[in-house]
Amino acid sequence: MTIDVILGLQWGDEGKGKIVDHLAKKYDIVARFQGGPNAGHTLKFDGQKFVLHIIPSGIFRKGIINLIGNGVVIDPVILEKELAGLREANVDYESRLLVSKKAHLILPTHRLLDAASEAAKGKEKIGSTLKGIGPTYMDKTGRNGLRIGDIYTDDFREKYEQLRHKHQQLLSIYPKIDFDLEALEKRWFECIETLKKLSAVDGEYYINEALNSGKKILAEGAQGSMLDIDFGTYPFVTSSNTITAGVCTGLGVAPQRIGEVIGITKAYCTRVGSGAFPTELHDEAGAELARVGQEFGATTGRPRRCGWIDIPALKYTIMINGVTQLVITKIDVMNDLAQIKAATAYDINGEVQNTLPFDFNNDKIKPVYTSYEGWKTSINDVTDFDEFPSKTKDFIQALENQLNVPITMISNGPERTKLVLRDAKKVVN
Numbered sequence: 001m002t003i004d005v006i007l008g009l010q011w012g013d014e015g016k017g018k019i020v021d022h023l024a025k026k027y028d029i030v031a032r033f034q035g036g037p038n039a040g041h042t043l044k045f046d047g048q049k050f051v052l053h054i055i056p057s058g059i060f061r062k063g064i065i066n067l068i069g070n071g072v073v074i075d076p077v078i079l080e081k082e083l084a085g086l087r088e089a090n091v092d093y094e095s096r097l098l099v100s101k102k103a104h105l106i107l108p109t110h111r112l113l114d115a116a117s118e119a120a121k122g123k124e125k126i127g128s129t130l131k132g133i134g135p136t137y138m139d140k141t142g143r144n145g146l147r148i149g150d151i152y153t154d155d156f157r158e159k160y161e162q163l164r165h166k167h168q169q170l171l172s173i174y175p176k177i178d179f180d181l182e183a184l185e186k187r188w189f190e191c192i193e194t195l196k197k198l199s200a201v202d203g204e205y206y207i208n209e210a211l212n213s214g215k216k217i218l219a220e221g222a223q224g225s226m227l228d229i230d231f232g233t234y235p236f237v238t239s240s241n242t243i244t245a246g247v248c249t250g251l252g253v254a255p256q257r258i259g260e261v262i263g264i265t266k267a268y269c270t271r272v273g274s275g276a277f278p279t280e281l282h283d284e285a286g287a288e289l290a291r292v293g294q295e296f297g298a299t300t301g302r303p304r305r306c307g308w309i310d311i312p313a314l315k316y317t318i319m320i321n322g323v324t325q326l327v328i329t330k331i332d333v334m335n336d337l338a339q340i341k342a343a344t345a346y347d348i349n350g351e352v353q354n355t356l357p358f359d360f361n362n363d364k365i366k367p368v369y370t371s372y373e374g375w376k377t378s379i380n381d382v383t384d385f386d387e388f389p390s391k392t393k394d395f396i397q398a399l400e401n402q403l404n405v406p407i408t409m410i411s412n413g414p415e416r417t418k419l420v421l422r423d424a425k426k427v428v429n
Contacts, residue, residue: 001211002259003031003251005244007221009317011233011271013295013304014264015329015411017041020057020220022409022419023262028215029065030058031207033250034240035222036073036106037131045416048089054079056220059086059093066093069219070102070203071240071250073136074148075111076191077184083194099195100203101149107160108184109167110135116174137239139163148200151192204252211257219247225263225317233360236275244321263323263405265314267331267395270295270304278365279307279343293333308341308369311402316356318405326403328396329411332418337374340395343367344402372398380413385422396422 006023008014021043024030037053043060044050052059054074056066068074086093110132118130139145144163150156210217225231227238228246240246244261247253268289271277281289286306289295295304317323334340345352345368357363375389382388388396388410400407410420 001214001216002257003207003211003217003219003247003253004260004262005219005221005247005258005321006262006264007242007244007321008224009226009263009265009314009321009323010224010269010310011226011275011277012039012222012224013270013272014224014266015042015327016220016222016264017043017052017057018411018414018416018419019262019264019327019329019409020218021045021060021416023218024058024061024064026216027058027064027218029067029207029210029217030056031067031069031203031217031219031251032056032072033069033219033221034071034242034246035238036133036136037075037078038133038238039222041220041222042414043416044414050085050089052082055082055086055093055097058218058220059097060091062092064096066097067201067203067206067251068097068099068103069207069251070100071246072100073104073106073133073140074099074195075106075131076195077187078131080191080194094197095199098199098201098203098206099148100206101147101200102203103148104136104140104145105147105150106132106136107146107163107167108181108188109164109171110139111184112177112179112181113167113170115179116171116177119175119177134239135167148195151196152200207251207253211253219251221246225321226313228320231320233275236273236361243317258322260325261321261323262325262327262408263318263321264327264329265309266329267334268293268309269307269313271307272302272304276361276365277305277307278346278367279310279341280305281307285337285339288337289333292336293330308343308367309399310343310367311399312343312346312354312356314403315354318403323405326400326405326407327409327411328399328407331392331396331410332378332380332412334374335378335380336376338376340372340374341369342372342399342402344370370398380418382412382420385410385420388420 041052041057058064059066113135114132223238223242228242289306347366375391
């Protein structure tokens with residue numbers, strides 16, 4: 001068996017949670033492979049809204065095992081809050097939620113370092129979510145981190161104190177910020193006890209044994225491909241590999257075990273925080289996308305910057321991920337627009353090109369647009385592709401022709417049921 005992958009192709013917020021929730025019923029296991037509480041996967045069903053930050057989005061499907069992989073970084077306090085939400089919703093997770101022993105822990109001092117470092121940057125801020133993600137991954141690569149497996153050892157408290165001391169020394173180089181470390185530590189250790197109640201597994205053995213026994217597995221990514229630490233719009237990126245390659249290191253599977261790669265993109269484009277955004281809109285169309293799309297970060301609550309869809313960027317992320325099928329989300333947000341645009345190339349210093357430049361943030365990129373006529377009607381109740389207005393179908397077909405990957409699903413509303421399958425034969429079985 002192979003492991004299928006679902007991930008975002010833009011700067012995150014593409015609607016991965018809903019698509020994972022939809023597909024999960026076809027799988028035995030859903031596994032998160034990277035990121036942490038800087039991610040926010042929103043699901044809406046039965047009149048309720050749920051936002052998951054660490055727990056895989058398959059948790060609401062009965063009988064599905066959900067694994068938090070070794071590539072994820074975990075804040076026990078935020079995890080406990082998510083678990084409390086599941087208990088309140090009467091979701092039976094105890095026997096279905098596993099965590100890899102090699103996943104790293106976010107300490108209170110990681111969050112303090114994150115806040116102090118970002119504050120010290122002034123106008124050069126990268127737009128961190130201030131969840132301690134970057135400092136945690138720094139300790140991971142610096143071979144200083146604490147992992148889930150450490151919480152079961154007799155000297156865990158000693159290891160914690162050593163790492164906290166190191167962080168406090170680092171903090172001395174930054175201006176002091178207001179932070180009640182004692183109170184945060186008290187709550188952190190309380191939540192460590194909750195974390196101990198979950199089943200900790202050797203994730204790499206668990207996943208490979210499951211594949212060998214014929215189990216169907218879906219790997220769930222966080223953030224988006226344009227935020228990848230190696231291939232994103234550096235330095236305005238996250239601290240992990242958000243692309244397909246991250247599945248191998250984040251779960252412990254070999255490259256040849258990757259199967260379908262399902263890439264998700266909005267019908268337009270959004271970005272939270274700093275960094276270049278060539279197609280960003282500062283006009284009425286941008287305001288309309290933000291208003292109708294309710295474009296506020298699920299993790300930070302910050303307003304998202306909105307713009308037209310970026311074809312060169314999508315071609316790039318499709319290439320580096322090996323995408324085999326596409327999902328278009330939030331196409332309904334454009335219902336009332338008279339004209340829709342897509343950036344089909346870049347004009348950089350008078351030269352038109354279809355590839356991303358090395359310095360995406362500093363090169364003067366002017367998008368070259370193709371315009372499409374809007375459909376000016378609601379498509380929210382469409383359940384079959386043939387029911388879409390002709391102009392909607394023309395736009396979708398134009399995207400598919402340019403991206404050269406089949407578009408198999410179109411999301412036309414936030415609810416679980418608002419999903420049109422374009423060609424059921426191409427959707428994962």
